[in-house]
Amino acid sequence: MTKLIVGNWKMNGLKADARLRLGEIVTPVSADIDVAYSIVLCPPATLLGYVRQALDDLYICGEATISVGAQDCHAESHGAFTGDIAPRMLTDMGCTHVIVGHSERRHGHGETDAQVAAKAQAAHQAGLITIICLGETESERTAGHHFDVVSRQIKGSLPSGVTPANTVVAYEPVWAIGTGKTATADDVREMHAHIRQQCGEGMTILYGGSVKPGNAAEILSTPNVDGVLVGGASLVAADFVAIARAASGG
Numbered sequence: 001m002t003k004l005i006v007g008n009w010k011m012n013g014l015k016a017d018a019r020l021r022l023g024e025i026v027t028p029v030s031a032d033i034d035v036a037y038s039i040v041l042c043p044p045a046t047l048l049g050y051v052r053q054a055l056d057d058l059y060i061c062g063e064a065t066i067s068v069g070a071q072d073c074h075a076e077s078h079g080a081f082t083g084d085i086a087p088r089m090l091t092d093m094g095c096t097h098v099i100v101g102h103s104e105r106r107h108g109h110g111e112t113d114a115q116v117a118a119k120a121q122a123a124h125q126a127g128l129i130t131i132i133c134l135g136e137t138e139s140e141r142t143a144g145h146h147f148d149v150v151s152r153q154i155k156g157s158l159p160s161g162v163t164p165a166n167t168v169v170a171y172e173p174v175w176a177i178g179t180g181k182t183a184t185a186d187d188v189r190e191m192h193a194h195i196r197q198q199c200g201e202g203m204t205i206l207y208g209g210s211v212k213p214g215n216a217a218e219i220l221s222t223p224n225v226d227g228v229l230v231g232g233a234s235l236v237a238a239d240f241v242a243i244a245r246a247a248s249g250g
């Protein structure tokens with residue numbers, strides 16, 4: 001099955017960096033025949049239109065698809081929401097995907113499960129595929145509550161109308177994001193089986209949290225891991241390409 005490799009650039013990069021990085025991603029990816037992966041790049045909002053256009057200009061051939069996704073959206077379709085971006089504005093810029101409920105939004109901006117569900121619902125109505133993030137904190141895991149936390153987030157953050165066609169679920173243990181600590185293969189296997197049980201066979205389930213070229217092959221070959229959500233390593237083109245290629249066993 002084709003693995004989904006998502007690069008979350010977070011709040012990093014200007015046009016010049018993006019252009020350079022895209023060139024370094026597109027060239028090797030275009031050369032891959034019979035690719036075992038598809039790619040979604042999630043640059044900051046300021047670069048969404050630029051990245052889409054640059055990809056269209058750069059892309060030469062090959063089977064791999066490179067889609068563009070946003071890192072967040074608002075739950076309303078328009079109105080007096082200074083600084084926010086509506087889902088339809090994202091499709092207008094060529095986005096097909098949007099991340100919602102990333103832990104940096106949940107914890108840094110106090111977003112609740114209900115707000116995440118409302119954003120996801122609005123995104124679906126605009127025709128976007130949502131990448132809905134879930135994951136426990138370190139103290140929740142230490143206390144042994146990780147399965148309950150993730151079950152609660154699934155129940156609360158996935159709106160009605162979720163289907164495998166409009167939703168991707170990303171398990172990102174908060175303690176593994178940007179820390180260099182990766183969940184063990186057993187942690188990932190157990191939690192992904194738990195999510196699979198609740199979200200069903202067809203759902204794409206990603207793992208995220210300190211994914212690097214050195215651990216990507218093991219993570220991607222774990223049962224119920226349908227792809228990865230990559231933060232820090234997605235800013236280094238060679239690392240990101242190596243992670244994608246790990247989907248086909250290197």
Ligand code: PGA
Binds near residue numbers: 008
């Ligand atoms: P990381 O981030 O790969 O830098 O740990 C992952 C994410 O936050 O999506």
